[in-house]
Amino acid sequence: MRRVSSIALNTFRESVREKLLFVALIFGGILTLSTYLLSPLAVGAKQKIVTDVSLASISILGVLAAIFVGSTLVRKEVDKKAVFMVLTRPVSRLQYLIGKFIGVVMAISLLVLVMTGFMVLMMLIGKAEFKPALFVAVYLSALEITVMCSVVIFFSTFTTPVLTLLFSMCIFVAGSLSGDLLAFAQKFGGAFTRIMARAFHYILPNLGIFNLRHEAVHDLPFFGSDVALATLYALVYCGVVLYFAYLIFRRREFI
Amino acid sequence: MDVLAVDNIKKSFRREISLARKEVLHGLSIYVNSGEILGFLGPNGAGKTTTIKIILGLIKPDSGEVKIFDHPVGDRRAMSRIGYLPELPYFYPHLSLEEFLTFCGQMSGMERRVLRHRVDEVIRLVELADHRYRRLKDFSKGMIQRAGLAQAVLHDPDLLILDEPFSGLDPMGRIQVRDILLGLKDRRKTIFFSSHILPDMEALCDRACIINEGTVVRWASLDELTRMGEGKIEVATRYCGADVLEDLTDYVESTDSLGDESFLVVKEQKYLRTVLMHLLNNGAEVLRVENRHPSLEDVFISEVSGVRKGRDGDGMKQPDRTLLQEG
Numbered sequence: 001m002r003r004v005s006s007i008a009l010n011t012f013r014e015s016v017r018e019k020l021l022f023v024a025l026i027f028g029g030i031l032t033l034s035t036y037l038l039s040p041l042a043v044g045a046k047q048k049i050v051t052d053v054s055l056a057s058i059s060i061l062g063v064l065a066a067i068f069v070g071s072t073l074v075r076k077e078v079d080k081k082a083v084f085m086v087l088t089r090p091v092s093r094l095q096y097l098i099g100k101f102i103g104v105v106m107a108i109s110l111l112v113l114v115m116t117g118f119m120v121l122m123m124l125i126g127k128a129e130f131k132p133a134l135f136v137a138v139y140l141s142a143l144e145i146t147v148m149c150s151v152v153i154f155f156s157t158f159t160t161p162v163l164t165l166l167f168s169m170c171i172f173v174a175g176s177l178s179g180d181l182l183a184f185a186q187k188f189g190g191a192f193t194r195i196m197a198r199a200f201h202y203i204l205p206n207l208g209i210f211n212l213r214h215e216a217v218h219d220l221p222f223f224g225s226d227v228a229l230a231t232l233y234a235l236v237y238c239g240v241v242l243y244f245a246y247l248i249f250r251r252r253e254f255i
Numbered sequence: 256m257d258v259l260a261v262d263n264i265k266k267s268f269r270r271e272i273s274l275a276r277k278e279v280l281h282g283l284s285i286y287v288n289s290g291e292i293l294g295f296l297g298p299n300g301a302g303k304t305t306t307i308k309i310i311l312g313l314i315k316p317d318s319g320e321v322k323i324f325d326h327p328v329g330d331r332r333a334m335s336r337i338g339y340l341p342e343l344p345y346f347y348p349h350l351s352l353e354e355f356l357t358f359c360g361q362m363s364g365m366e367r368r369v370l371r372h373r374v375d376e377v378i379r380l381v382e383l384a385d386h387r388y389r390r391l392k393d394f395s396k397g398m399i400q401r402a403g404l405a406q407a408v409l410h411d412p413d414l415l416i417l418d419e420p421f422s423g424l425d426p427m428g429r430i431q432v433r434d435i436l437l438g439l440k441d442r443r444k445t446i447f448f449s450s451h452i453l454p455d456m457e458a459l460c461d462r463a464c465i466i467n468e469g470t471v472v473r474w475a476s477l478d479e480l481t482r483m484g485e486g487k488i489e490v491a492t493r494y495c496g497a498d499v500l501e502d503l504t505d506y507v508e509s510t511d512s513l514g515d516e517s518f519l520v521v522k523e524q525k526y527l528r529t530v531l532m533h534l535l536n537n538g539a540e541v542l543r544v545e546n547r548h549p550s551l552e553d554v555f556i557s558e559v560s561g562v563r564k565g566r567d568g569d570g571m572k573q574p575d576r577t578l579l580q581e582g
Binding site: 002003006007010013014017080081082084085086087088089090091253254255 | 268308311312313314315331334335337339341343344345346347349350354358359361362363364406
């Protein structure tokens with residue numbers, strides 16, 4: 001456990017010292033601040049604009065940062081042979097991958113935390129009311145980012161950073177739409193399309209379940225059981241994806 | 256018990272594009288005794304780094320077996336007793352030297368209190384105390400090499416595997432690393448290191464294993480290594496007649512002429528005085544006397560040609576394990 005936490009801490013340190021994370025942070029800050037300037041355009045909906053843009057920024061920038069940071073981390077260590085320093089010691093490849101995953105999640109969580117701070121600041125300035133759904137939406141976004149981190153780590157064990165980036169982006173888009181695609185196929189598709197849509201729905205991450213932005217912005221009710229289910233889903237999905245990543249990484253030769 | 260036993264390993268890699276595989280190790284066997292320094296000598300592409308990576312579990316062999324302290328490759332009990340320095344090391348540039356060594360110690364499972372003490376010790380050992388808090392990205396090549404040695408010895412391993420430990424070091428750095436390794440030898444640590452520089456081998460090794468094209472071509476004792484590294488004396492002379500050169504045939508190995516200059520390779524050191532006296536007494540002008548150390552290429556040309564001859568004839572025999580261990 002100590003080895004995993006050391007790898008995670010080292011990865012976190014590396015990610016935080018990467019300029020990319022700061023670029024995302026600055027970009028997110030500007031985006032959140034811009035809502036303050038845009039809000040007068042929407043008469044009577046100032047609160048909604050701030051919440052909507054802030055939550056969308058957290059989700060999208062968080063996922064993008066996870067993809068960009070995660071896609072280079074493992075591969076760079078393998079290419080530059082820094083990974084030899086770890087794998088030639090009594091450390092298993094599974095411990096290495098889990099450590100990397102936790103490190104990236106920790107770094108992106110910091111980004112989410114700071115961006116949430118920006119959002120809270122904007123809401124305080126606008127004297128807005130804080131609803132629990134707002135923070136639950138942020139929590140679900142963090143889970144969505146965690147799932148994407150595991151996907152990025154999976155691809156980075158066997159392909160190049162560019163392809164990892166590309167595949168992860170595709171998975172993010174497809175995963176965000178997988179629920180809609182399944183519903184569409186069930187309604188209008190043939191038997192084969194329905195089977196395929198169902199298969200993709202189970203293989204791809206169902207990122208739709210992490211989206212509570214609509215409820216948070218419009219102050220709609222939500223179910224605690226949905227949040228618990230989303231948490232369980234994220235844990236299981238990450239575990240399965242990381243296990244497959246390990247199966248590939250275990251066979252990998254460092255030529 | 257052998258500290259390290261590499262038994263008949265074979266490894267092939269798939270060529271790019273084509274499906275054909277190229278065998279890079281052809282049944283290589285190496286046995287390292289406890290407390291010895293074994294040099295692993297070979298030209299670029301001989302299979303040294305591939306062998307080391309197989310020993311460390313970074314690459315899997317197609318066949319054959321590797322045992323470290325009688326444990327299979329990858330076994331935690333074995334891995335915790337190994338210190339490794341890769342060729343052209345790259346370490347986490349975002350870390351300071353202290354952070355990096357602490358991280359390495361944690362990976363080796365060292366206790367916090369012991370680790371702190373050892374980090375201080377190894378930083379002093381490699382003389383990088385002034386750079387303790389400096390990030391590794393600002394280190395020179397030689398400093399990185401020394402930092403690499405520091406992490407390799409940090410957990411006080413029983414077996415050190417060093418891939419080209421002298422590359423990137425200036426003369427002072429080389430002496431320093433040699434002294435560190437000799438100090439470890441005094442403490443009965445086993446060292447297995449690869450190099451393609453003969454003088455390094457002579458200075459450190461008890462034995463050397465010379466490989467070429469994925470095969471052991473020769474095992475050499477310290478005496479043999481020293482003999483390999485002994486130079487040949489070349490005398491450059493001017494105005495030396497053919498008759499004078501003919502008088503020296505018993506003392507010189509070869510002669511070569513270019514214009515009015517002649518170049519003589521003296522057979523042995525003890526004949527040098529005779530050769531010089533003869534040349535000077537016969538009106539020749541001695542331009543220079545040089546001690547020419549053979550390059551690794553020279554050694555390989557002689558060793559490899561021997562192997563090829565063997566293959567063409569009776570075939571290359573696998574080294575006899577008992578003889579090898581006697582060194």
